[in-house]
Every structure is written in structure tokens, then in C-alpha cells.
Amino acid sequence: MVLVAAGQLCASNVLKDNAVAAINLIAKASALKCKVLFLPEASDYIARNAQQSKEIVKSVADSPFIQAIQGKLKELNTSGESLSVSVGIHEPSETSDRVKNTLIWLNEAGEIVHRYQKIHLFDVDIKNGPILKESQSVEPGNEVLKPFASAIGTVGLGICYDLRFPELALRLRSEGAQVLTYPSAWTMKTGPHFQLLAQSTAIFTQSYVVMPAQKGKHKLEDGTVSNRESFGHTCIIDPAGTILAQCSDIDDTEEICVADIDLDKLELLRILEQNATNKSSLSKTEKPPSKITQLLFGSKGLEYRYNVDVCERFPTGDQFKFIKQTLSMNPQCKKAFKDAFPTLGSANDHVIDLQSADSTTLKQYESKTLDELAKENVFQPPLVVDWDHKLIASDEPDLLKILNNYHKNEEGI
Incomplete structure (x- = not known):
């Protein structure tokens, strides 16, 4: 049995406060003997607006949010616990005045060993709803991170809106991914779409899909609440599209859901699906690539x-x-x-x-x-x-x- 945890929280625009929430989830996942904890997109902060995001962004070396997570993982590792963390954060850009929306992977010693920068940015103007122009403050990535080995299998990374573009999932699957993750901060109106897309992605890639998400109305440094609200519904989905575990949405308190990643069942499903697909192929003609x-x-x-x-x-x-x-x-x-x-x-x-x-x-x-x-x-x-x-x-x-x-x-x- 290999347990993974998906965390749900409601980030404010104060990095130190969000660090406390993240540490609480790390402690919960470790106590349950999970091997990996997946945290949401932008767990370090949800800014008041695009301009503030550019003002409060910190490098990983200077971020109190990252420093707190690294310190906790080192503490656990010293005591014999073994937990890796995947977490979505903001980082300053080296080439523009915008920030980068990235997903980093920290190993058991708290070291950042993998990093993916979000490719597809979310620009939306919803009638009677939020107006989100991610590209105003976020610099898009242009590179797909090759899937990598972990304690729960081979992992492929995406972020939120990337889920709408199946080419990324197909590419990660073709390169050996067994577990896909799309940490998110979904809007209330688009949230239901992403849960359905996550289940579909699990099915057509025959992969586990882990969906850590932000939940609730995001607070500001002065104690007020912003007009931005995230959908939640953090969940872990198996290769058949079944939701194995899901966080409660009763309130905005940080929590985790936990599920077993059974790679033996995953590989069996892939073999059965491959055999069925081969039998029903429209064409078996081989030709060299152009x-x-x-x-x-x-x-x-x-x-x-x-x-x-x-x-x-x-x-x-x-x-x-x-x-x-x-x-x-x-x-x-x-x-x-x-x-x-x-x-x-x-x-x-x-x-x-x-x-x-x-x-x-x-x-x-x-x-x-x-x-x-x-x-x-x-x-x-x-x-x-x-x-x-x-x-x-x-x-x-x-x-x-x-x-x-x-x-x-x-x-x-």
C-alpha cells in the first residue's frame, strides 16, 4: 500500500499565514504515513490583484512559505519520516516584470528537485462573475517537464488550466507517467468542469489523477475577504475515473484526503485497455514519420x-x-x-x-x-x-x- 494525500486550503495574500496552513497539512499527511502530499496551485498566496502579486512575490530562497515547508520536511526526515511535497507557488521572472506560476517538487530532505512552469494561462471575463486575466501578471512557461520517478510511481505535472488541453496529458502518459496532478484554484463557475475533465483524463490516460485545490473566499492582510472564491472539491481519481477520496466542502478549513496508489492494478488496466484497442484499431499500417x-x-x-x-x-x-x-x-x-x-x-x-x-x-x-x-x-x-x-x-x-x-x-x- 502506497498512500498519497491531496491537500485543500484557502490561501490569503500573507505568505506566513499560508505557511502555517501548509505545515498543518504536512503534519496530517505524515501522521497517516503518506509518501507524497499534493498541495494546490498558488498555495503561497492569492494576491489582492495582479499588481500586488508582482509586489509580494518571493524567490524560493527568500520565501517564508517555502522556508517553512523545507524546515518541516527536514525535521520529519531527521526523525525517520519520509514525505515528499508537490506545491504550487509564485516565483519572480528573470525576463519580465510578471511572475511565474510554478509547481515544485520537494523531496524528503526538503530539496527542490523538480519544477514545472504553467503553460496555459487562464484569461476569462464571466458575466456577473469574476474577471481573471492571469496573463496580465503571469509569464507562461514553454516547456513540458518529463515525468519523473517517485515513491508513488512516475509522476507528470500540470497546473489547473493545463487540464483543458489533453495533449499535455497524452504526452506525459506517452513518456511513462502513472500519476498526473493538476493543482488548482478553480473559480466557482468553472470548477465543475475541471472535476469532470479530471475524471476523463484519468480514463483516457489510464492514470491516477490527483487534484489538490483551493477552497473558499480568500482573505486579505487587513482581515477582509476578497471577491475571489475558489471551488474546492479536492480529490484523488483512479485510472477508471472513480473518485477514491475527496475533501469536504463544508467550510474553508485546511484538510487532506488520502488514497492508495496501486500500480499493479494500474498496469493491469493499461494492458487490458491496450489489447482491446489493438483489436478494434481501424488501421495497423506502419509508416515512418514525415x-x-x-x-x-x-x-x-x-x-x-x-x-x-x-x-x-x-x-x-x-x-x-x-x-x-x-x-x-x-x-x-x-x-x-x-x-x-x-x-x-x-x-x-x-x-x-x-x-x-x-x-x-x-x-x-x-x-x-x-x-x-x-x-x-x-x-x-x-x-x-x-x-x-x-x-x-x-x-x-x-x-x-x-x-x-x-x-x-x-x-x-
């Missing part, structure tokens, strides 16, 4: 059933490199890619400046015509989408048609 796919994803590219190659929403290092390399292609391709991918990113500032990039990797294609590129299978994927999931082409002829249309447009190439 040159475009290889450039986008390298040797570790995702393999999609039914021979579908999909450009993921979030940019990876290989994708950044590839987009820059397209500038050395012939003019038709350069113009087509620039128009087909106008922003090359989500609305969360994942934008590539095509004009400033330069590379010689694809020099071999500079003099090629579109027909020659097609014959060499440069454009082979049957499905191409942009960063906002807008369909660009459903097959190679469609893509070539788009490229030719750009070639013939009135602006010229």
Missing part, C-alpha cells in the same frame, strides 16, 4: 494511432528550432508558414518572431519546388493544426493546395 514530424518532435515524437501526426499546442524546444529553420526554405514555404501560423503560440504570449530567426539546417530545400518537396515527402502528415487547434490541412494535397494558393495570391511571394 520529415516535418521528425523536425518538430525529433526521435521522441508522439505516436498517434490511425497514422495521425498532430502539432501540439504548446511549443517545445524542437518546435522552436524547426520554426526558425523554416526561414531557410524556399520563398513559397516561408510565406506559407508565416501566414498559416500567424502567431505561432497560444494567446498566452507564446509568440515566435519569424523575422529575427535564421538557420541553415534546411538549405537543401531552398531551391526545391513545391512538387519536388511533395515527392520527397517533406509534407507528409495527414493532419496539420496551428497552435490554437485551427485545422490547416487534413492531408498532404490540402496542405500543398494551401501553399500553392499563397504562391498565387495577389501580394506575390
Whole structure:
């Protein structure tokens, strides 16, 4: 039996007060012999507004919240207890005046050994509800953290709104994740969506999903209550989509729910599901990845059933490199890619400046015509989408048609 705990709390904008709540949950999880405690997104603070968030953010070295957690874990470790903590915090950015929304993993000795920065930011304007513009104060991440080994299995990290984008879960699953977590501070109106999405994610990835969440109306330093309220419903979900444990939502007191992570059952379920899927596959045709796919994803590219190659929403290092390399292609391709991918990113500032990039990797294609590129299978994927999931082409002829249309447009190439 390997026990995990998911913590629920209601953070204020005072880091020291939130540290007390986090320490209480750590003590509860340790007393129950849990191996990992998952804490919510932004457990260190929920600011009064975007400007205050920029003012009160602390580096992990200077944060009283992190210092308190590290001290408690060291104390437990010295006494023979073994507990790791996953916790969502804010960190200052090195490149902008915004903060970073990150999820850090602290080992039993209190050391920060893994860090993920939230990719998908939550910008919403709800009628008669809250107006949240996370991108005003938060800098988006652009890297998926590879799943890592832990006492409860291989863990994959995401944060809150990342849950709405299944590509992340699929990628983490394809890289070996057995347990996924999406710490959150859901709004009251969107909260129910995320619990359903969490159960769906558990099912389609055949993974455990741990959902620590903030709950309640968030207090301010002067004792008043802000107009922001979080949904709660912290829970732990098994690979069949069953909620194994869930925190009570009677009040805003910090608490945990606990469940057993049974990796033997998980692997059995995955084997059964894989066999059933193989028997009902529409196609078993094998084909090598296209040159475009290889450039986008390298040797570790995702393999999609039914021979579908999909450009993921979030940019990876290989994708950044590839987009820059397209500038050395012939003019038709350069113009087509620039128009087909106008922003090359989500609305969360994942934008590539095509004009400033330069590379010689694809020099071999500079003099090629579109027909020659097609014959060499440069454009082979049957499905191409942009960063906002807008369909660009459903097959190679469609893509070539788009490229030719750009070639013939009135602006010229």
C-alpha cells in the first residue's frame, strides 16, 4: 500500500499565514504515513490583484512559505519520516516584470528537485462573475517537464488550466507517467468542469489523477475577504475515473484526503485497455514519420494511432528550432508558414518572431519546388493544426493546395 494525500486550503495574500496552513497539512499527511502530499496551485498566496502579486512575490530562497515547508520536511526526515511535497507557488521572472506560476517538487530532505512552469494561462471575463486575466501578471512557461520517478510511481505535472488541453496529458502518459496532478484554484463557475475533465483524463490516460485545490473566499492582510472564491472539491481519481477520496466542502478549513496508489492494478488496466484497442484499431499500417514530424518532435515524437501526426499546442524546444529553420526554405514555404501560423503560440504570449530567426539546417530545400518537396515527402502528415487547434490541412494535397494558393495570391511571394 502506497498512500498519497491531496491537500485543500484557502490561501490569503500573507505568505506566513499560508505557511502555517501548509505545515498543518504536512503534519496530517505524515501522521497517516503518506509518501507524497499534493498541495494546490498558488498555495503561497492569492494576491489582492495582479499588481500586488508582482509586489509580494518571493524567490524560493527568500520565501517564508517555502522556508517553512523545507524546515518541516527536514525535521520529519531527521526523525525517520519520509514525505515528499508537490506545491504550487509564485516565483519572480528573470525576463519580465510578471511572475511565474510554478509547481515544485520537494523531496524528503526538503530539496527542490523538480519544477514545472504553467503553460496555459487562464484569461476569462464571466458575466456577473469574476474577471481573471492571469496573463496580465503571469509569464507562461514553454516547456513540458518529463515525468519523473517517485515513491508513488512516475509522476507528470500540470497546473489547473493545463487540464483543458489533453495533449499535455497524452504526452506525459506517452513518456511513462502513472500519476498526473493538476493543482488548482478553480473559480466557482468553472470548477465543475475541471472535476469532470479530471475524471476523463484519468480514463483516457489510464492514470491516477490527483487534484489538490483551493477552497473558499480568500482573505486579505487587513482581515477582509476578497471577491475571489475558489471551488474546492479536492480529490484523488483512479485510472477508471472513480473518485477514491475527496475533501469536504463544508467550510474553508485546511484538510487532506488520502488514497492508495496501486500500480499493479494500474498496469493491469493499461494492458487490458491496450489489447482491446489493438483489436478494434481501424488501421495497423506502419509508416515512418514525415520529415516535418521528425523536425518538430525529433526521435521522441508522439505516436498517434490511425497514422495521425498532430502539432501540439504548446511549443517545445524542437518546435522552436524547426520554426526558425523554416526561414531557410524556399520563398513559397516561408510565406506559407508565416501566414498559416500567424502567431505561432497560444494567446498566452507564446509568440515566435519569424523575422529575427535564421538557420541553415534546411538549405537543401531552398531551391526545391513545391512538387519536388511533395515527392520527397517533406509534407507528409495527414493532419496539420496551428497552435490554437485551427485545422490547416487534413492531408498532404490540402496542405500543398494551401501553399500553392499563397504562391498565387495577389501580394506575390
